[in-house]
Amino acid sequence: MSIPWDSVSDAVERVFGLHLREGRLPDLKRALKGAAAELGHPDSSACAQLLLCRDLDATSTEVLASHLTIGETYFFRDSDAFTALSTRILPELIAARRRAGDLRLRIWSAACCTGEETYSVAILLNQLLPDIANWQVTLLGTDVNPRFLRKASEGVYGQWSFRTVAEDVRERYFRRLAGGRYALLPAIRRMATFQVMNLVDESTQTNVHHGAFDLILCRNVLMYFTHAQATKVVGNLHRALHHDGWLAVAPCEASQSLFNRFQPVHCNGAIFYRKNRLPPQSELRPPVAGSSSVRAVRSAAVANSPLCKDSPAPALQRPPASVGPTTKSPDAGLTAQALAAHARELADQRRMSEALTWCDRWIDAEKLDPDAHYLRGMILAENGDVPAACAAFERSLFIAPDGVMASLALAGLERDRGREGRAARLYRNILTMLDPLPPDAGIEHAEGVTARQLAALVRDLLKGKQA
Ligand SMILES: C[S@@+](CC[C@H](N)C(=O)[O-])C[C@H]1O[C@@H](n2cnc3c(N)ncnc32)[C@H](O)[C@@H]1O
CATH class of the missing domain: 3.40.50.150 (Vaccinia Virus protein VP39)
Structure with a gap:
């Protein structure tokens, strides 16, 4: 059966509010295919029918919702x-x-x-x-x-x-x-x-x-x-x-x-x-210094997310090695840049096993890109594969020994698995790397966190460890 996608998009808008047409039509098709498989239907047309006939019971609503929605979130986002x-x-x-x-x-x-x-x-x-x-x-x-x-x-x-x-x-x-x-x-x-x-x-x-x-x-x-x-x-x-x-x-x-x-x-x-319409608000008080419980240490995946940006792009110490527009991947002719963007997008959506596949393709295309190995480390860490994550961060640092955020991520994992000495050495290295930078310098992958803020965080971590 040929599916009237315009009507299905209308139905998705009516039921879930979501705008899934034109450029986002492939997402709708993918979602219905996944939902159909989970509900035991041979193909998407059965799910399309459910939507078109307003015949959604609790189970099909839950399954459709879980395939149509994007589960991207994290603590203290923004x-x-x-x-x-x-x-x-x-x-x-x-x-x-x-x-x-x-x-x-x-x-x-x-x-x-x-x-x-x-x-x-x-x-x-x-x-x-x-x-x-x-x-x-x-x-x-x-x-x-x-x-x-x-x-x-x-x-x-x-x-x-x-x-x-x-x-x-x-x-x-x-x-x-x-x-x-x-x-x-x-x-x-x-x-x-x-x-x-x-x-x-x-x-x-x-x-x-x-x-x-x-x-x-x-x-x-x-x-x-x-x-x-x-x-x-x-x-x-x-x-x-x-x-x-x-x-x-x-x-x-x-x-x-x-x-x-x-x-x-x-x-x-x-x-x-x-809610209330008061006289124009005066400028807000600046935040009390040091009062925020959030010290942002943002990841590469967030920094480059094609989804909504929370904050302006941070200053970078160096351009990402992967974005050479002419770098061609053996993967269906996609550029390394396209593979990187896709891997990051999937990671942002927490589709970690797919993100890992695309990240590996990115690495195939650009073996010596420290950012690719860094993202691989973040994905593996999220999956709980600590040894593989450590190996990925090590590889990133082998290629770019000045990778502050790779060092920080690796130090955290080493500390978690009881290698306190190795963690402390990494923290001290980070301080050495940060020391010559102007206090307000941005740090690659840290999305707006400055050298001074990061150094304070690392000193706290070192102190905590030594206490
Ligand atoms: C990108 S997440 C945002 C999570 C969180 N608010 C944040 O900013 O980190 C979007 C969320 O909206 C939910 N959502 C989508 N359509 C919805 C609807 N019609 N009613 C309620 N929640 C919906 C999704 O299930 C998903 O959890």
């Missing part, structure tokens, strides 16, 4: 936004509630994926509320994909989820498990509850109480919706906010027309929307 949350927005909300004698905070992480965003807020609240036991905190994480939510409820994460998180934060709030995985401390895990919720579903929209939330994070999801669906969802979020509530979206989702009922507030590179 350090500017989390700095603003920890230094301004949450402290202001907390102070207002204290003044009113109403010790309640109600926060909704809408489209929370596997929970990293929700738990990042839980960690901030834990840091900001010394008397948290006296507070009634509602921290709700919702998503259309129940599989993501099951993972969120477990609270167990691989290294990839910590790609921008300083080790000390990870050590403080997580317990190390075998295989390079980390379990969130129960006290933090218990702060959040998770619930399946389709943001474009009419019944869901009417179930959210008016004015129920002080803060809503709805980040990196509106960009996948059609404009019409995004407009509807934003209207519902507006209704769901308390009169002085805040809405956080991703920087690339900021839009004057979409958020015209909100007051835009610029917070050190991040943009938030406030």
Whole structure:
């Protein structure tokens, strides 16, 4: 049967809000093929029929949702936004509630994926509320994909989820498990509850109480919706906010027309929307030095993601070796650059085994590219294959001994597997590499983290180790 793809795209928009046509049609076809295989149908046409006939039961909805959605997230994603949350927005909300004698905070992480965003807020609240036991905190994480939510409820994460998180934060709030995985401390895990919720579903929209939330994070999801669906969802979020509530979206989702009922507030590179229309906000206070719990150590995969960029491109110490446009791969004539981009995109979407395949193809095309081996190390580390990850980072450093982030990643893994001496040597090497750089110099793959910030982090790590 030939599939009327335009009508299927319409149905996907109606049911899930997602804009999957034109350039994104291949993603839709791939998703339906995967869903059909999982539901035991011979090909995509059966899934297309389900959508077209509005004949979706709970199982087919879950399977379709899990194939259509993109599960890209990590702790403290967008350090500017989390700095603003920890230094301004949450402290202001907390102070207002204290003044009113109403010790309640109600926060909704809408489209929370596997929970990293929700738990990042839980960690901030834990840091900001010394008397948290006296507070009634509602921290709700919702998503259309129940599989993501099951993972969120477990609270167990691989290294990839910590790609921008300083080790000390990870050590403080997580317990190390075998295989390079980390379990969130129960006290933090218990702060959040998770619930399946389709943001474009009419019944869901009417179930959210008016004015129920002080803060809503709805980040990196509106960009996948059609404009019409995004407009509807934003209207519902507006209704769901308390009169002085805040809405956080991703920087690339900021839009004057979409958020015209909100007051835009610029917070050190991040943009938030406030419900009430106050006189123009004055410039925000700068963040309190050293108060952010997030010390960004961003990965190559993030830095080059074709998805929404969280922050401006960092200064690079040297151009990535792989981007020579004339470098041809033996792989179907693809350039090494194209292979690299695809490998990074898959890694960003946490499709790790596919990412590894493409990364290996990139390496086949460009054997001496330190960035390719670095990405390979990150993927293997996420998969819990620590020895292979270490070998990949070693290879990256053999080719480019000045690879600061490869050294840092390798040091962390060596420390995790008890090779403290080797880790300490690597940390000291990093300090030697950083020493001659201007304090504000950007570091390749560190997405905006400066030489000074990184040196401070490494000194902390060394101190922690020596204590
Ligand atoms: C890229 S993730 C963003 C996760 C997190 N908010 C962040 O910024 O890191 C997008 C999430 O939106 C969810 N999503 C997609 N369509 C949705 C819908 N109609 N309703 C609710 N969630 C949806 C996906 O399942 C996925 O978990």
